[in-house]
Amino acid sequence: SQQGEEDPxxxxxxxxxxATMNCSYKTSINNLQWYRQNSGRGLVHxxxxxxxxxxxxxxxxxxTLDTSKKSSxxxxxxxxxxxxxxxxxxxxxxxxNKLVFGAGTILRVKS
Amino acid sequence: xxxxxxxxxxxxxxxxxxxxxxxxPISGHNSLFWYRQTMMRGLELLIYFNNNVPIDxxxxxxxxxxxxxxxxxxxxxxxxxxxxRDSAVYFCASSLVWTDDNQPQHFGDGTRLSIL
Numbered sequence: 651s652q653q654g655e656e657d658p659x660x661x662x663x664x665x666x667x668x669a670t671m672n673c674s675y676k677t678s679i680n681n682l683q684w685y686r687q688n689s690g691r692g693l694v695h696x697x698x699x700x701x702x703x704x705x706x707x708x709x710x711x712x713x714t715l716d717t718s719k720k721s722s723x724x725x726x727x728x729x730x731x732x733x734x735x736x737x738x739x740x741x742x743x744x745x746x747n748k749l750v751f752g753a754g755t756i757l758r759v760k761s
Numbered sequence: 762x763x764x765x766x767x768x769x770x771x772x773x774x775x776x777x778x779x780x781x782x783x784x785x786p787i788s789g790h791n792s793l794f795w796y797r798q799t800m801m802r803g804l805e806l807l808i809y810f811n812n813n814v815p816i817d818x819x820x821x822x823x824x825x826x827x828x829x830x831x832x833x834x835x836x837x838x839x840x841x842x843x844x845x846r847d848s849a850v851y852f853c854a855s856s857l858v859w860t861d862d863n864q865p866q867h868f869g870d871g872t873r874l875s876i877l
Contacts, residue, residue: 751804
């Protein structure tokens with residue numbers, strides 16, 4: 651069963667615009683991770699945020715985590731056509747190193 | 762550095778045949794994961810190993826599925842006999858884990874399996 655659920659399922663924006671994707675989860679976590687998957691490829695890790703962190707930045711990526719609401723958001727600023735991909739959040743169980751992935755958000759950036 | 766290497770990239774076979782998928786994790790990583798991805802069910806964890814030992818195989822759908830990790834640099838996922846509903850993309854991932862803290866997983870590019 652899926653722990654994380656992304657919203658929206660699909661997003662289409664123009665190049666240069668910002669893209670925001672949300673993830674909700676159900677149980678307590680150690681950390682939450684975001685991954686990108688290009689068509690026909692494996693998932694690529696983008697960013698990890700720990701349960702005691704509220705915000706994290708990496709280049710054009712900004713991730714927030716609200717453990718009281720059990721939700722996270724991924725913001726991609728100044729999007730590029732190359733950002734076109736599926737984006738997944740993944741949560742771990744409180745103990746152990748098993749990740750549970752959400753259904754993903756399909757992002758299309760039009761040039 | 763070489764990433765996670767999976768073979769074959771594509772496999773087409775008839776139902777009832779045995780299928781073996783292979784994975785070489787990143788050198789030095791001590792955890793290995795097998796996932797299955799379909800449109801209907803998304804990305805599902807099938808089994809994972811720590812230090813070559815299977816830790817959790819609760820995601821393995823049936824006894825027809827088996828996985829082994831004979832050493833730190835090689836793992837196989839076998840389906841015998843295969844069925845059309847096994848058609849999916851199978852991913853292998855590896856990570857370096859210490860204590861109970863999750864670390865990023867590195868994925869291979871997957872094996873696209875079609876069972877006719």
